[in-house]
Amino acid sequence: PRFQVGSWGSHPPFFGVDVSRLKPGQPAVIDASTLGFPTRSLKELPAGDYYVQALANVYTEFHRADGHTIWAHNDQWEGQQFNSSPGNLYSKVERVHLDPAAGFDIKLSLTQMIPPVKAPDDTAWVKHIKIQSKLLSRFWGRPIYLGAVVLLPRGYDSHPESDYPVIYEQGHFGLDPAFRFTSTDEGVPERVLKFLRSYNIETGYQFYEAWNSNDFPRMIAVTFQHPTPFFDDSYAVNSANNGPYGDAIMTELIPYVETHFRIIRKPYARVLTGGSTGGWESLALQVFHPDFFGGTWTLYPDPVDFTHDQLVNIYSDDNAFFAPGRRWLRAVRPLHRDSDGQVTTTMQQESQLEEVLGSHGRSGQQLEAWEAVYGPVGPDGYPIPLWDKRTGKIDHSVAVYMREHGYDLTEYLRRNWPKIGHNLVGKIHINVGDMDNYYLNLACYDLEKFLESTTNPYYDGKFEYGRPEKGHGWQSTTQENMVRMMAGHIAASAPADANLKQWHYK
Numbered sequence: 058p059r060f061q062v063g064s065w066g067s068h069p070p071f072f073g074v075d076v077s078r079l080k081p082g083q084p085a086v087i088d089a090s091t092l093g094f095p096t097r098s099l100k101e102l103p104a105g106d107y108y109v110q111a112l113a114n115v116y117t118e119f120h121r122a123d124g125h126t127i128w129a130h131n132d133q134w135e136g137q138q139f140n141s142s143p144g145n146l147y148s149k150v151e152r153v154h155l156d157p158a159a160g161f162d163i164k165l166s167l168t169q170m171i172p173p174v175k176a177p178d179d180t181a182w183v184k185h186i187k188i189q190s191k192l193l194s195r196f197w198g199r200p201i202y203l204g205a206v207v208l209l210p211r212g213y214d215s216h217p218e219s220d221y222p223v224i225y226e227q228g229h230f231g232l233d234p235a236f237r238f239t240s241t242d243e244g245v246p247e248r249v250l251k252f253l254r255s256y257n258i259e260t261g262y263q264f265y266e267a268w269n270s271n272d273f274p275r276m277i278a279v280t281f282q283h284p285t286p287f288f289d290d291s292y293a294v295n296s297a298n299n300g301p302y303g304d305a306i307m308t309e310l311i312p313y314v315e316t317h318f319r320i321i322r323k324p325y326a327r328v329l330t331g332g333s334t335g336g337w338e339s340l341a342l343q344v345f346h347p348d349f350f351g352g353t354w355t356l357y358p359d360p361v362d363f364t365h366d367q368l369v370n371i372y373s374d375d376n377a378f379f380a381p382g383r384r385w386l387r388a389v390r391p392l393h394r395d396s397d398g399q400v401t402t403t404m405q406q407e408s409q410l411e412e413v414l415g416s417h418g419r420s421g422q423q424l425e426a427w428e429a430v431y432g433p434v435g436p437d438g439y440p441i442p443l444w445d446k447r448t449g450k451i452d453h454s455v456a457v458y459m460r461e462h463g464y465d466l467t468e469y470l471r472r473n474w475p476k477i478g479h480n481l482v483g484k485i486h487i488n489v490g491d492m493d494n495y496y497l498n499l500a501c502y503d504l505e506k507f508l509e510s511t512t513n514p515y516y517d518g519k520f521e522y523g524r525p526e527k528g529h530g531w532q533s534t535t536q537e538n539m540v541r542m543m544a545g546h547i548a549a550s551a552p553a554d555a556n557l558k559q560w561h562y563k
Contacts, residue, residue, distance in 0.1 A: 058110040059140040059147055063414060063422070070096045073413040079113070084164075089157075094413045095406065104156040111148040111165035114139040114415070119286065120198040123297075125438030129286035129419055131199065134174050134187070136230025136282075136289035137421040139414075143173045176232065182209055183234045186317070187282075190309050196300035197286070203310045204282035207318060208234040210275035211268070212562060219559040220319045222547045224278040224540065225311075225350075227331030227338035230289035235278035236536040237261035238268065256523075256531045267537035274544035275560040279314055281306065287418060287440070288426035293338040294345070294464070298418075298429040298440045307346065325351045325550040328543045332356035333497075333529065337466075340485070344466055347480035352546050354539055356532050357489045359427075362467035362503035363459060367392060367496045369404070371443060371456040378405040378449030396492045396528035405449060412446040428455075431464040467504045478514050483546075485518035490527030497529070498522065 062071045072093035076085045089100045096102060117131035133143040146167035153163050179185055186205040193201035210221060226235040233239075239261035245253075253260065259267075267273055283291045283302055291302035315322050327350045329339040336358030343353040360366045368390050369377045380388040393402040407424060414420035417439035418428055428440040432455050435441040443459075444451045463469045470477075485508065489498045501520065508516040523531035532539070548557050 058108055058150065059112045062112075063138075063140060068095055068410070070094070070102060071413065072099065073415070075416055076113075085113075092409075092413055094410045097409070099155075100157045102155055102157055104154075104158065106152060106154050108150050108152050109163065109165065110150045111167060112140060113146040113167055114142070115145055116419070117199070117286070121300075121438070122196045122198065123434065123438075125434065127417075127438040130421065131286060132230075132284040132289070134176070134202070134204075134282075134284075136284055137287075138289070139421060141171060143171050145171045147171070174232075180240075181214075182238070182240060183207070184209065184318075185232070186314065188309070188313055190305045192301045192305045192309065201300075203305060205310060205314055206232065206234050206280045206282070207314065208236075208238055208268075208278040208280075209318075210277060210560070211273075212275065213277075213319075216275075216559075216562060217319075219275070219562070220321045221275055221277045221560045222326040222328070222544070223315070223320045224276055224543060225327065225329050225339075225342070226278060226280045226335065227293060227329065227342070228280065228290075228333070228335030230282055230284050231280070232282075233280075235280050236264045236268075236540075238265055238278075240265050240269075256527065257533065257535050258530070259535050259537060264536050267540075271563045273537075274541065275562060276540065276544065277318060277320055278540075281310065283310075285429070287429035288421060290334055290338075290426070292334065292426075292430045293342055294430065296430050297434045298432065303345070307349070324349055325552070325555075326547055327351050328547065329353040330356065330539070330543075332358075332532070334359055336487075337361060340466060340487070343481070343484060344470060344477070345463075347477045347484070350484070351550055352484040352543070353486065354543060355485070355487045357493055357497055357529055358487070358501070360497065360500040361465075362500040363456065363465040364467075365496070365499035365503055367404075368499070369451075371451060372453065372460070375451055376449040377408070377444040377451055378403070391496075393494055394492070394496070396490070396494065396526045398492065408444070408446040408449065418442065431459040431462070433458045467500070467507050470504075471507055474511055478511060478516065481516060481518075482514050483517045485516060487518070487520045488523070488532045489520075490523035490529065490531035492523075492526045492528050493531075494529040 061069050072087045072091045074087055074091050089098050116128040118128055120126050135142045147169045148165040148167055155161050184207040187202055189200050190203050242262045245260050285291045285299045291299050293306050295301045295303040329343055329350055331339040336355045339353045340355045340358055343350050364370045374381050378390055390404040391400040392404045392407045394400050411420035411422045411425050418425040428443050432440050441455050443455045460468055489501045491498055505520045521533040
């Protein structure tokens with residue numbers, strides 16, 4: 058049961074309660090007053106037989122440099138997955154009969170502990186890096202780590218004279234290399250292949266075959282790992298709640314990677330990509346560091362304009378759960394839809410789920426991740442919610458904070474275009490499906506409208522929309538073709554004295 062909680066799709070009922078310094082034999086009581094999801098109370102459970110399990114998500118005490126002391130889950134290099142995080146405790150699964158009308162009393166004992174993560178071994182193709190960040194460790198008062206998975210080109214060892222362009226790929230925490238690269242043929246079922254083809258996605262083995270082919274541009278691809286105590290990813294920016302992750306990535310992680318591998322350390326030779334969370338990050342890194350990176354191929358990014366934070370305008374709407382302007386028949390705000398438009402999850406449901414998984418913004422889920430990244434710190438040291446998780450009422454002071462601190466990327470570009478626009482010409486390329494499952498296409502329309510209006514200079518980038526009925530994950534071409542386009546862009550941007558042949562060998 059623990060593996061069914063916190064994932065997308067159909068949830069079994071689960072209930073969560075905070076405990077403090079729980080001692081052996083001391084009970085943590087979950088009763089009818091405990092908030093649950095999707096059923097709000099144990100009283101709502103239909104009578105019947107159930108498989109039940111208990112899990113304790115262990116928190117760590119952090120004495121932060123901002124003067125706050127908080128308790129949060131210290132990532133164990135699993136990417137804030139509480140149901141598989143090393144050191145978390147859980148019970149054996151038991152089958153019990155529950156009947157709320159008659160009442161019930163069951164006892165579950167936390168006798169099991171999740172073991173440490175086994176890091177993948179390095180190979181000839183793939184190398185793993187993990188370093189302690191001085192900046193982040195100072196902020197959190199404990200050792201905090203950054204990491205990277207480095208995918209090397211064919212012939213890296215046999216061509217020691219060659220330096221290479223680098224692709225920095227962003228995304229959720231993972232220990233696998235970029236572009237799902239694998240030198241083993243996974244034997245993907247035909248029905249899955251059909252879906253992947255419709256979204257222009259090749260398998261990891263298909264990408265390996267391209268990466269290893271004679272005419273493929275030789276490049277290095279790097280994925281970052283930067284989990285925080287609030288989420289599996291920092292969004293690669295400085296944050297009041299998360300700390301200086303942006304500075305740590307730019308001044309600690311990237312220099313480490315670029316000095317330990319033969320990377321061309323020039324802006325024209327550094328490009329970015331990523332999807333969803335990684336899409337927002339790839340665009341943010343390009344926008345906030347326009348003269349450091351040479352271009353971004355951003356895929357279905359998280360909201361890049363907060364007038365469309367999915368379907369919510371956080372500046373003018375009063376409530377995240379219901380559309381404005383309807384007095385009697387309230388229109389429910391969806392959060393997720395199938396690509397044919399069928400709504401599967403609402404904002405209210407997701408907010409309730411996150412409230413159950415962890416109080417004070419500690420659910421490790423998407424809405425509260427954005428609050429931790431973009432929002433202010435509350436008097437108690439935890440992120441101030443953008444909206445009340447039980448009522449949906451929006452705190453507009455939090456929305457203003459997010460905008461004024463530059464996290465609304467469209468607004469940031471609008472304000473700063475005269476200063477940074479000349480360093481972004483031709484560098485912004487964005488793909489998103491016209492039926493993105495999380496409504497992320499709407500904010501992309503907003504961003505495109507602004508960028509198409511730019512003059513002196515004109516942004517000279519490209520937006521592409523998957524039609525018809527292309528959802529989250531659609532891209533306009535395969536990873537192989539995208540890397541070829543990146544290589545062409547790098548070659549066209551290179552100075553006249555650049556040696557392009559050193560990374561175009563067979």
